Amino acid sequence: MKTFQTLSELASLVGQEVAVSDWITITQQQVNLFAEATGDHQWIHVDVEKAKAGPFGAPIAHGFLTLSLLPTFFASAFEVVQSRMGVNYGLNKVRFMAPVPVGSRLRARMKLLECTPIDNDGIQMNWEVAIEREGQAKPVCVAESLSRRYP
Numbered sequence: 001m002k003t004f005q006t007l008s009e010l011a012s013l014v015g016q017e018v019a020v021s022d023w024i025t026i027t028q029q030q031v032n033l034f035a036e037a038t039g040d041h042q043w044i045h046v047d048v049e050k051a052k053a054g055p056f057g058a059p060i061a062h063g064f065l066t067l068s069l070l071p072t073f074f075a076s077a078f079e080v081v082q083s084r085m086g087v088n089y090g091l092n093k094v095r096f097m098a099p100v101p102v103g104s105r106l107r108a109r110m111k112l113l114e115c116t117p118i119d120n121d122g123i124q125m126n127w128e129v130a131i132e133r134e135g136q137a138k139p140v141c142v143a144e145s146l147s148r149r150y151p
Helices: 007-011 028-038 048-052 063-068 070-077
Strands: 002-004 017-020 078-080 085-096 105-118 122-133 141-150
Touching: 002 007, 007 078, 007 105, 007 122, 017 070, 028 063, 063 070, 063 085, 063 141, 070 105, 070 122, 070 141
Parallel strands: 002 078
Antiparallel strands: 017 105, 085 141, 105 122, 122 141
């Protein structure tokens, strides 16, 4: 995990890859709980036996489950000591580029695209987040994530 003392120290890295998260293993339990929370019970995610005979040979995680891991990826990648709060502000672009079979290990690479001052001495950051699956060259998801942080 990288540590930054101030928001301005982080903001000075626009245009660079800032951090890489820890690995997370996707479990069938996570997929099932996500299906319960969202009502998305498509067989490719939750019917293990049917999914084994499906196009991917195993159940796969929901794309939105993969996307919902962004806060976990950010939390394991870096911290800003002099920041009391951060909030998710939304997304600009999201693409699910490859399936995530249950049992996959994922991590995220974060590139800071833009940093803009906002009210209360905060900053709004635009991040390019590439979520990669261990052993695969192609990312499984690429998203532009907007967040705000305050000192």
